[in-house]
Each structure stands twice: as C-alpha cells, then as structure tokens.
Amino acid sequence: xxxxxxxxxVSINAFLLLGLGGLVGILSxxxxxxxxxxxxxxxxxxxxxxxxxxxxxxxxxxASSFSGFLAHFRRKNVDIKMGFVLxxxxxxxxxxxxxxxxxxxxxxxxxxxxxLCYVLFLGIxxxxxxxxxxxAIRRSKNPTHKRIIKKRHNWIHNLPFKAKFRTSGLYISVIxxxxxxxxxxxxxxxxxxxxxxxxxPAMIYLxxxxxxxxxxxxxxxxxxxxxxxxxxxxxxxxxxDMALAVLLLIGGVLGAQIGTRIGLRLKAEQLRILLSLIVxxxxxxxxxxxxxxxxxxxxxxxxxxH
Amino acid sequence: MIVRVVTFLLSLMxxxxxxxxxxxxxxxxxxxxITANFDGSEIFIYGxxxxxxxxxxxxxxxVVITVSGPTExxxxxxxSKHALIWLNTETIEIDSAPSFYAVASTGNLKEIxxxxxxxxxxxxxxxxxxxxxxxxxxxxxxxxxEGLIRIRNQNNLYQDLDNSxxxxxxxxxxxxxxxxxxxxxGEYTIRFLLARDGKVIDQLSTTIPVNKVGLERWIFDLSRxxxxxxGLLSLxxxxxxxxxxxxxxxxxxx
Numbered sequence: 001x002x003x004x005x006x007x008x009x010v011s012i013n014a015f016l017l018l019g020l021g022g023l024v025g026i027l028s029x030x031x032x033x034x035x036x037x038x039x040x041x042x043x044x045x046x047x048x049x050x051x052x053x054x055x056x057x058x059x060x061x062x063a064s065s066f067s068g069f070l071a072h073f074r075r076k077n078v079d080i081k082m083g084f085v086l087x088x089x090x091x092x093x094x095x096x097x098x099x100x101x102x103x104x105x106x107x108x109x110x111x112x113x114x115x116l117c118y119v120l121f122l123g124i125x126x127x128x129x130x131x132x133x134x135x136a137i138r139r140s141k142n143p144t145h146k147r148i149i150k151k152r153h154n155w156i157h158n159l160p161f162k163a164k165f166r167t168s169g170l171y172i173s174v175i176x177x178x179x180x181x182x183x184x185x186x187x188x189x190x191x192x193x194x195x196x197x198x199x200x201p202a203m204i205y206l207x208x209x210x211x212x213x214x215x216x217x218x219x220x221x222x223x224x225x226x227x228x229x230x231x232x233x234x235x236x237x238x239x240x241d242m243a244l245a246v247l248l249l250i251g252g253v254l255g256a257q258i259g260t261r262i263g264l265r266l267k268a269e270q271l272r273i274l275l276s277l278i279v280x281x282x283x284x285x286x287x288x289x290x291x292x293x294x295x296x297x298x299x300x301x302x303x304x305x306h
Numbered sequence: 307m308i309v310r311v312v313t314f315l316l317s318l319m320x321x322x323x324x325x326x327x328x329x330x331x332x333x334x335x336x337x338x339x340i341t342a343n344f345d346g347s348e349i350f351i352y353g354x355x356x357x358x359x360x361x362x363x364x365x366x367x368x369v370v371i372t373v374s375g376p377t378e379x380x381x382x383x384x385x386s387k388h389a390l391i392w393l394n395t396e397t398i399e400i401d402s403a404p405s406f407y408a409v410a411s412t413g414n415l416k417e418i419x420x421x422x423x424x425x426x427x428x429x430x431x432x433x434x435x436x437x438x439x440x441x442x443x444x445x446x447x448x449x450x451x452e453g454l455i456r457i458r459n460q461n462n463l464y465q466d467l468d469n470s471x472x473x474x475x476x477x478x479x480x481x482x483x484x485x486x487x488x489x490x491x492g493e494y495t496i497r498f499l500l501a502r503d504g505k506v507i508d509q510l511s512t513t514i515p516v517n518k519v520g521l522e523r524w525i526f527d528l529s530r531x532x533x534x535x536x537g538l539l540s541l542x543x544x545x546x547x548x549x550x551x552x553x554x555x556x557x558x559x560x
Binding site for chain 2: 002004006009010063064069233240243245246249253256257290291301302
C-alpha cells in the first residue's frame with residue numbers, strides 16, 4: 001500500500017515504514033538508544049529527502065523513547081535527577097548544533113560532516129564496547145578470575161559541584177554529566193539521532209552508573225532533547241513530516257515495548273555485545289560510502305526547503 | 307473603440323488562416339489530485355490537426371508534446387577524492403530547472419525539430435535548464451547539467467519519450483504521460499508543437515494543476531501557516547502514541 005508523504009513529497013510503501021519503525025523500536029527498547037543512528041540512514045536509503053528524514057526522525061524518537069521510558073519508569077530504573085542534569089547540557093548543545101548544521105548546509109558539506117560523525121562515533125564506541133563486553137563475558141564464564149570491584153577515584157571525582165544521585169548510587173560532580181549531555185545535544189542536532197548510543201556507554205564507563213538505570217535515564221533525556229529538536233525543525237525548516245512520523249512511530253512504539261521485554265531477559269553483557277555489533281556494522285557501511293567511489297559523482301541540492 | 311477591437315480580431319483570424327494546419331488538443335483530466343495513497347498518475351493527452359482543404363501533403367507532419375512541472379533553483383554538487391574520502395568539491399548553481407519534464411514526440415525528436423527551432427522554442431530538456439554565471443574555476447559546467455539530467459532521468463522526473471505519440475492519418479494524435487509518485491505541487495504546463503521539415507508551424511499550450519487534496523492538503527498547509535502548532539501537534543501525537551503503547555502492553559502483560 002503506497003502512501004504519499006505530504007512534506008517529503010514522495011510516495012512510499014506504508015508497510016515498509018511500519019516495519020522499519022518496528023525494527024528500530026525493538027532496538028530502542030532493548031538498548032535505550034533512540035534508534036535514530038539506524039533509522040536516519042535507512043530513511044535516506046529509501047528516498048526520503050535528508051532534511052525531512054532528520055527532522056521527522058527526531059519526532060519519531062520522542063514517541064519510542066517515551067514508550068520505552070514509561071516501561072523503565074514503572075520498574076524504577078530511571079535516575080530522574082541525573083536525567084535533568086544531562087538534559088541541561090543537552091538542550092544547550094542542541095541549540096548550538098542546529099546553528100552548526102545550518103552553517104555547513106550553506107557550504108554544501110553537511111553530508112560529509114554527518115557521515116564523518118557517524119563513522120567516528122560509531123567506530124570508537126562500537127569497538128570499545130565490543131571488547132569490554134567480551135572481557136565481561138569471559139569473566140562471568142571463568143568465576144575464578146573475579147574482578148576486584150574498586151571504586152576508581154580518577155579526576156572525575158575531584159571536580160566541584162558534587163551532588164548525590166541516589167538511584168544511581170553515585171556522589172559525583174554535575175560537570176561530567178552536563179558535558180556528556182552537551183556533546184550528545186550537539187550530535188543529536190547534526191546527526192538526526194537521539195544520542196543514546198553515545199550516552200549509554202558514556203554513562204556506564206565515564207560516570208560509572210549501573211547498567212540497570214542507564215537505559216531508562218538515557219531515554220528520559222532523549223525525550224526532551226528530541227522534542228526540542230522537533231519543534232525547532234518544524235518552525236525553522238518546515239521539514240517534519242507528520243504522516244511519515246505517524247507511520248514510523250506506530251511501528252516504533254510497539255517495537256519499543258517488545259524490545260524492553262527482550263532486554264530484561266538478556267544479560268547486560270550480551271546486550272552490550274549485540275549493540276556493539278550493530279553499531280560497528282552501521283559504521284562500516286557508512287565508512288564504505290565515504291571511501292568507495294560513488295556510482296554517481298553528482299548530487300542535487302534543492303537548498304533549504306521553504 | 308469597438309471598431310478597433312473588431313479589426314484586431316479580424317486581423318487575428320486572417321493571420322491564423324494563413325497557417326495551413328492548426329492544432330486542437332484535450333487532456334483526459336483537469337487536475338492531478340495528490341491524495342494520501344497517491345502513487346503516480348497518468349495523463350492521457352489527445353488532439354487533432356485541423357487541415358486546410360487546399361492543403362497538399364508535401365512532407366509528413368510531426369507532433370511534439372512537452373509537460374513541464376514548476377521550475378526551481380537548485381545546486382548540483384560534484385564529488386572528488388581527497389585523501390581517502392569522497393567529498394563535494396565543486397558546486398554550480400542552476401538558476402532554473404523544471405521539477406518534472408517530459409518530451410513526447412511522434413518520431414525521433416532530433417529529426418523532427420532542427421537545432422535552431424529547438425533553441426528558439428526550448429523543447430529538449432537541455433534547452434529548458436537555465437544556468438548562467440558559473441564560476442570560471444569549473445571546467446566543464448555541462449557535466450553538471452548532464453549529471454542533473456541523469457539523476458532525474460533515473461527518478462522518472464525527466465523523460466525522453468521518442469516515438470510515443472501515435473498519429474493517425476496526419477490528423478489524430480494521442481499519448482500517455484506517466485507522472486511519477488514523487489511529484490511536486492504546482493501548475494504543470496503542457497505544450498503542443500506541430501512540426502514539418504524540422505520547423506515548428508503551430509503551437510499551443512495549456513496548464514494542469516497538480517495539487518495535494520484532503521488530509522495531505524491540511525497537513526501541508528498547517529506546517530507552513532502554523533509551524534509552531536504543527537510542531538506541538540506532532541509532539542502530542544508522539545507522546546500520546548508512546549503512552550498508549552505502554553498502557554496497552556501493560557494491560558495485556560506480554
């Protein structure tokens with residue numbers, strides 16, 4: 001069944017969109033990522049204009065994150081206080097990111113920037129996460145090699161403005177989470193993603209938050225940052241396609257619920273190794289696009305759509 | 307005043323009579339409506355050539371029909387390899403290019419219309435695309451235009467339809483133009499050209515509106531006229547859907 005998207009001005013099979021939404025929704029619920037890092041490139045691939053894909057994806061992530069967040073919230077797996085600290089940085093970052101995006105769009109390099117960001121961040125995170133989870137799995141199979149759990153006291157713990165995050169069991173400075181939120185905010189505006197795939201590992205490895213609360217807290221922050229991005233895109237670029245968003249989010253919210261339940265049944269290490277594999281796969285695909293000679297050297301740019 | 311108008315009309319009629327053959331044409335529909343399940347559309351175009359009785363057939367008549375979507379300004383960028391990666395390095399501005407363009411003819415367009423006439427009447431797609439004042443640093447600006455045409459050809463937005471008009475007894479002609487699903491709204495211009503010996507001997511044009519209707523219309527208008535409300539509504543739908551899915555799943559406890 002073909003459906004004509006009023007803002008994107010293309011006709012796409014509705015079931016394809018529902019399916020994509022569902023698939024990405026499952027990942028969203030499982031890993032606490034918005035799924036945008038997968039969905040945005042997929043939307044480009046099926047022929048949605050990039051500007052519309054980025055803006056509409058932000059809108060869809062609001063839905064799947066909210067659905068996933070509620071499921072985690074009921075299980076008390078959300079550190080609301082930490083979420084707010086991340087959010088402050090996130091909103092500032094998103095506002096700056098939108099400006100950077102507009103600037104690069106003018107000189108025609110937004111495509112390159114987006115792809116380089118994907119390759120860099122997905123690559124680093126994918127590899128780090130993969131080897132870390134591999135070690136974790138090996139440890140759990142070999143109980144004699146029990147790791148001595150020590151509270152690492154590095155520079156992060158010497159920063160001022162310390163606050164107690166009870167749900168996470170942490171007493172740390174608010175500066176690192178604000179910075180993480182800020183970087184994620186910039187990237188979410190530029191890459192059309194929620195930023196969970198960066199935030200989740202950062203919360204685990206940099207802040208030392210327990211994996212259990214990381215997913216829900218990440219979703220909490222993503223809801224607000226992507227909601228902000230949706231309104232910004234709708235009012236400045238007119239690129240949010242409501243029909244596209246609705247189709248993606250029907251699939252997305254259902255998928256997120258299923259994903260959350262799958263996630264609860266898997267072990268944290270398995271979950272992370274799976275996510276790292278997906279992240280590396282997407283990274284390789286995008287890197288390939290940059291390095292291999294494209295079939296068509298020319299591309300069309302309609303300028304900013306009004 | 308009345309006399310002047312009458313003489314003007316008379317002179318027009320005389321001028322028209324001087325042409326041996328004239329075109330009359332009709333479209334199968336008056337508008338193209340883009341609905342929610344729009345998946346491209348067909349326009350059946352037909353017409354006739356009015357012959358003068360004294361007219362002797364010297365060389366064959368040919369018909370050319372062009373369908374053009376609204377024109378727009380755009381940029382064509384070219385990638386080249388710089389230290390491992392391919393990136394956009396050159397850009398030219400196309401001042402005006404139609405969002406859709408189809409040329410149908412009774413034969414091979416190059417044989418039907420000679421070069422001068424093609425330039426004068428802007429018939430083939432290369433004549434329609436307008437690009438002026440590009441930086442001197444770009445060596446082959448025509449490559450960029452060719453790139454644009456190639457990309458749009460692949461998306462069925464530019465169509466070369468040689469031998470696609472049927473002409474019966476040098477009088478009745480008909481063709482079908484397939485409009486793709488990725489259509490842009492606006493007035494589409496349809497031109498009819500009658501040619502003999504490579505020259506255009508008569509032409510007429512008409513327009514057909516392509517418009518979004520119903521829900522498509524409503525969504526589009528809201529997004530342009532009330533962007534803030536549109537954005538908030540999109541958010542509301544998202545939050546509501548997220549809550550609904552969560553509530554439903556909790557209820558059925560999968």
